[in-house]
Amino acid sequence: MAAGPLITGLAGIGALVTLRVLYWAGQFLLYHFWRPSRPLIAYKRAGADSYALITGASAGIGLAIARALVRQGFGVILLGHLPDELAAAAKSLNSPKVRTLVLCARTATPRQIEEAVKSISDLKISILVNNVGGIPLADPPMRCLSTFTTAEVDAHVDLNARFMARLTNAMLPVLSSTSKRQKGERSLILNLSSAGRVGVPWLVMYSATKAFNYSFTTALARELEDDPATAHIDCLAVVPGEVQSQANVMAEGAPTCEVFGDAVVGGVDGAVSRKWRHISPYWSHDLQLALADYVLPERAVTHFAREELRLKKNRWDVIMAKRR
Numbered sequence: 001m002a003a004g005p006l007i008t009g010l011a012g013i014g015a016l017v018t019l020r021v022l023y024w025a026g027q028f029l030l031y032h033f034w035r036p037s038r039p040l041i042a043y044k045r046a047g048a049d050s051y052a053l054i055t056g057a058s059a060g061i062g063l064a065i066a067r068a069l070v071r072q073g074f075g076v077i078l079l080g081h082l083p084d085e086l087a088a089a090a091k092s093l094n095s096p097k098v099r100t101l102v103l104c105a106r107t108a109t110p111r112q113i114e115e116a117v118k119s120i121s122d123l124k125i126s127i128l129v130n131n132v133g134g135i136p137l138a139d140p141p142m143r144c145l146s147t148f149t150t151a152e153v154d155a156h157v158d159l160n161a162r163f164m165a166r167l168t169n170a171m172l173p174v175l176s177s178t179s180k181r182q183k184g185e186r187s188l189i190l191n192l193s194s195a196g197r198v199g200v201p202w203l204v205m206y207s208a209t210k211a212f213n214y215s216f217t218t219a220l221a222r223e224l225e226d227d228p229a230t231a232h233i234d235c236l237a238v239v240p241g242e243v244q245s246q247a248n249v250m251a252e253g254a255p256t257c258e259v260f261g262d263a264v265v266g267g268v269d270g271a272v273s274r275k276w277r278h279i280s281p282y283w284s285h286d287l288q289l290a291l292a293d294y295v296l297p298e299r300a301v302t303h304f305a306r307e308e309l310r311l312k313k314n315r316w317d318v319i320m321a322k323r324r
């Protein structure tokens with residue numbers, strides 16, 4: 001092949017790659033640093049209070065998202081498993097538009113879920129936040145899969161995957177409510193995944209169930225969009241990196257739950273308008289995931305995931321040795 005066409009071809013590819021990177025960088029800056037002043041207006045119901053149902057909302061990211069929604073004028077239904085903690089969380093929101101629902105995400109039966117949904121049918125619910133999730137293990141939370149009991153394997157599936165799927169299934173008719181729907185009104189489903197969905201050692205079941213959340217959301221978003229009866233329901237996976245919370249006590253330097261809750265609420269409209277299926281609404285998480293997904297080779301991702309997690313695991317091992 002002559003040198004001229006080869007050089008022209010390579011220059012063309014280089015220009016395309018440069019344009020793609022510039023486009024991505026522009027979108028990144030616009031998305032993260034230009035947030036709407038009145039977010040989520042599309043999910044407000046005309047002439048009535050609009051409510052959001054948030055699971056795992058007595059603490060952590062769930063409560064922070066509830067707080068951010070209350071600030072935007074939404075009513076909230078906090079779902080959790082401990083009545084006292086739920087009551088304290090509800091009180092802390094200092095709003096007349098707060099309800100609580102006691103339900104254990106690990107053990108709830110389909111019947112209990114159905115009854116819980118029925119018990120809030122008097123409210124206009126336009127947002128579902130499937131937030132509940134975590135590592136349902138006695139300490140240490142970071143362990144090799146071979147040390148898990150069968151019950152511990154199942155507990156991850158129950159808490160992180162099964163409950164979210166069942167509750168979403170039960171809530172879809174509420175979020176659709178086509179008969180009463182006014183033109184332009186939209187509904188929203190947010191499902192909490194995790195950066196762990198890339199697959200991290202010593203958190204195998206957690207990673208796997210968070211990948212389930214991610215894929216479930218993408219598939220559901222595409223399905224809802226296809227049917228005129230449900231095309232008004234937006235569906236997004238939220239993919240956090242490290243956030244300081246009661247569950248993540250070793251996240252020094254990471255954003256707090258409050259910062260992250262605000263980022264979630266502020267980040268939905270920009271993502272929906274761009275037709276995205278998932279968001280990492282905090283900028284440094286987004287950068288980390290972009291590197292893992294698109295830039296770094298597998299060898300480098302494995303190295304960083306393993307070394308980062310090994311440091312945490314070692315800290316847990318020291319704590320456990322002191323407790324003995």
Ligand SMILES: NC(=O)c1ccc[n+]([C@@H]2O[C@H](COP(=O)([O-])OP(=O)(O)OC[C@H]3O[C@@H](n4cnc5c(N)ncnc54)[C@H](OP(=O)(O)O)[C@@H]3O)[C@@H](O)[C@H]2O)c1
Pocket residue numbers: 055056057058059060061062079080081082085103104105106107131132133134159192193194195196239240241242243244245246247248251257
């Ligand atoms: N924090 C992070 O770094 C991080 C990173 C990536 C993804 N995430 C995801 O973000 C979500 C929230 O995490 P978080 O750090 O905020 O967790 P968290 O601080 O442990 O809060 C979890 C909430 O869920 C409730 N909960 C726990 N077990 C429950 C059950 N069986 N039934 C009903 N409610 C239950 C907790 O109530 P009690 O306090 O009463 O038990 C609490 O209100 C999770 O899905 C997690 O996987 C978190």
